[in-house]
Amino acid sequence: MDPQDLPSRLPGPGEPAPQEARARSRDRGLRHVRRLSNWTAVALVAATAVTAGYLARAHPGTQQPASVTRSHSQAPRSSTGQPCVSVPVAVSGGSGVTTTAPAQSCAPSTGGGARPAVVYVKPGEDRED
Amino acid sequence: MPVTRPPRVPPWSRVDSEAAVAVAVRDALGTDARVALWPPDGLAVALDAVDAELSRLDQQASRFRAGSEISRIHRSPRRVHRVSRGLAEAVGVALAAARWTGGMTDPTVGSALAALGYDRDFASVGPGPTGSLPVPGPVPGWRSVELRGRLLRLPAGTCLDLGATGKGLGADRAAAAAWRASGRGGVLVSLGGDIAVAGRPPAGGWPVAVAESSLACFRDLAGLPAAVPAAQVVRLAAGALATSSVTGRQWRRGGQRMHHIVDPRTGYPATGPWRTVSVAAVSCAIANAAATAAIVAGPDAAAWLAGTGLPARLAGHDGAVRLVGGWPAANGGQLPEVACG
Numbered sequence: 001m002d003p004q005d006l007p008s009r010l011p012g013p014g015e016p017a018p019q020e021a022r023a024r025s026r027d028r029g030l031r032h033v034r035r036l037s038n039w040t041a042v043a044l045v046a047a048t049a050v051t052a053g054y055l056a057r058a059h060p061g062t063q064q065p066a067s068v069t070r071s072h073s074q075a076p077r078s079s080t081g082q083p084c085v086s087v088p089v090a091v092s093g094g095s096g097v098t099t100t101a102p103a104q105s106c107a108p109s110t111g112g113g114a115r116p117a118v119v120y121v122k123p124g125e126d127r128e129d
Numbered sequence: 130m131p132v133t134r135p136p137r138v139p140p141w142s143r144v145d146s147e148a149a150v151a152v153a154v155r156d157a158l159g160t161d162a163r164v165a166l167w168p169p170d171g172l173a174v175a176l177d178a179v180d181a182e183l184s185r186l187d188q189q190a191s192r193f194r195a196g197s198e199i200s201r202i203h204r205s206p207r208r209v210h211r212v213s214r215g216l217a218e219a220v221g222v223a224l225a226a227a228r229w230t231g232g233m234t235d236p237t238v239g240s241a242l243a244a245l246g247y248d249r250d251f252a253s254v255g256p257g258p259t260g261s262l263p264v265p266g267p268v269p270g271w272r273s274v275e276l277r278g279r280l281l282r283l284p285a286g287t288c289l290d291l292g293a294t295g296k297g298l299g300a301d302r303a304a305a306a307a308w309r310a311s312g313r314g315g316v317l318v319s320l321g322g323d324i325a326v327a328g329r330p331p332a333g334g335w336p337v338a339v340a341e342s343s344l345a346c347f348r349d350l351a352g353l354p355a356a357v358p359a360a361q362v363v364r365l366a367a368g369a370l371a372t373s374s375v376t377g378r379q380w381r382r383g384g385q386r387m388h389h390i391v392d393p394r395t396g397y398p399a400t401g402p403w404r405t406v407s408v409a410a411v412s413c414a415i416a417n418a419a420a421t422a423a424i425v426a427g428p429d430a431a432a433w434l435a436g437t438g439l440p441a442r443l444a445g446h447d448g449a450v451r452l453v454g455g456w457p458a459a460n461g462g463q464l465p466e467v468a469c470g
Contacts (some may be wrong), residue, residue: 082315083149085331088362089165090319092372092407093340098354 138184141176145169150331157183158296159193160321164307167331171311177309179318182303189216190291192239202281203239203288210281217279223294227271227417233422233433235393237269239288242391245398246382250259262382268393292389297371297417301323304413323371334364334463339372341405341444360444363456363464369413373420374405390424401427405444408434409456409464415439440465 138155141164145152147258151169153176155162162183166175191197202210212220223236244263274289275282283289291298297320304318308327316336326335341360363370375388375398392399406423410416419439423430431451432442440454452458455465 068412080329080332082329082332083147084333085147085150085167085336086336087146088323088336089150089152089317089336090163090322091323091340092319092322092370093338093374093405101352 150412158187158191158299158320160296161319162303162321163317163319164303165317165335166307166311167314170422171314174310175233175307175316178306180304182306183299183320185215186219186295186299186302189213190219190295192288192290199289199291203287203466208282208285209274210283212245212279212281217276217281219295220274220276220281220289221297222298222414223289223291224271224274224276226294226414226422230418230422232271232393233425234293234418235268235271236289236291236293237271237274237287238292238393238396239290239394240390241268241396242290242292242389243288244396245387245391262385263396265395265397268391268396270393293421294414294418296320296353297325297369297413297415299323300369300413317365323369323413323417324365325369326365326367330364330366334366336362336461337365337370338362339370339407339442341374341376341450360450361442362461364408364461366463367466368409369416370409370464371413371416371420372405372407373417373424375399375424376404390421392425399410399425399427401425401430401447402447403427403443404431406430406434407442407456408456409440409467411467439467 139157141153141155143151143153145165149169150164150165150167151172152163153172154164162179164172164176164179166172187194187197189198192199192203194200198213202212214469220236223234227235230409242355269284269287273284273287280455294413300318300320300323301319304316304325304327307316311328313328315326315330315335317324317326317337324335324337325377339361375390375392389400401424403424406420408416408419408423410419416439419434419437419441423434423441423443426433431443431453434443435453438454440456441452442456443451443453445451457463457465
């Protein structure tokens with residue numbers, strides 16, 4: 001009989017029994033998932049803290065800028081491995097608006113340019129009499 | 130105890146047109162969800178993460194879902210509720226936004242919206258009977274709502290609507306979760322046009338079209354146009370971008386045209402000069418709140434937005450466009466990166 005046909009080998013000295021090994025493996029998996037969940041929670045709390053911190057610091061009516069802006073006048077570099085995406089991947093236009101738009105280059109345009117996109121409303125978004 | 134079955138999740142559809150980026154869309158939260166991701170091979174796990182976040186938000190904060198946590202609170206005779214961590218966060222962000230905007234956004238507009246007819250998922254909103262309009266008046270006000278940790282105190286008869294921040298918060302949560310799940314590259318999540326990005330953007334930023342209006346404003350005209358042009362394409366490298374508009378989500382009630390952005394001072398749709406406002410911010414919840422507040426603020430909107438330092442684009446009913454906070458004038462221009470001050 002070929003040894004590979006044997007159903008399983010007996011555990012060696014100091015090795016856990018197969019059932020015990022499976023239980024340990026399951027426990028390791030659970031611990032891994034719990035660790036991931038904890039990191040997820042930590043990241044979410046951090047993101048919330050950014051929002052809450054901003055809203056707490058910013059004050060209505062103040063003329064002191066509550067945020068710092070940095071302009072990007074130089075052309076973007078694509079040598080960092082980041083892809084060049086030329087077609088708009090989303091539209092921001094209020095709820096329920098989607099768009100298709102022609103391709104553009106990666107570099108910010110310096111001119112006004114032609115109006116680029118066509119916007120369609122999802123069926124049923126407008127409920128008129 | 131009744132068992133609430135989770136709503137069926139519509140399938141995602143791939144709509145990408147460039148090999149370097151995967152783009153998928155599906156209906157979600159009464160609007161459309163869109164996920165763009167690079168490298169594209171991480172799309173499946175990213176979509177799973179987005180699904181989980183959207184489902185969580187829907188079950189926590191949807192006032193249109195009878196089994197949601199917030200709907201159960203609205204039906205409850207008790208005034209003090211111990212809420213989930215997620216709903217506490219959503220209400221906390223809404224209250225913080227109300228404070229920040231000086232009450233121009235207010236989560237206690239729920240009853241006013243329902244009285245105007247927006248009391249169900251928007252796809253089901255129909256014309257109300259003539260003469261059924263409510264008496265104008267201020268909403269209960271965000272100061273009447275108390276949140277301490279996870280204990281929420283809600284006055285009798287007050288219904289919360291987290292519309293000014295909810296979708297933005299959902300986009301923030303979903304983008305962060307999708308990026309963690311995919312583990313590299315970058316991701317963009319849009320919920321009905323409220324957009325958050327996480328990770329590294331494509332070179333130059335994510336290209337996003339900004340629209341001033343939707344076909345909704347033309348639907349009652351004969352020979353409606355086949356398309357409305359987007360106003361501009363901008364590039365978003367970090368943070369978020371949100372747009373509020375009075376031209377979408379319109380319905381008719383008592384012979385009057387309604388839209389979903391309610392002025393907390395009157396309990397009626399805002400009537401200012403701006404039809405669409407787009408704002409970039411460090412998070413989509415902030416951008417969402419600022420855009421909605423600007424619609425409500427009316428003539429004061431540009432000055433208020435300028436005071437915040439946030440890049441914004443305001444489009445008026447008369448066609449006038451106002452750019453503040455470094456919003457790029459050029460088509461294809463990159464939005465200034467906004468950081469916490």
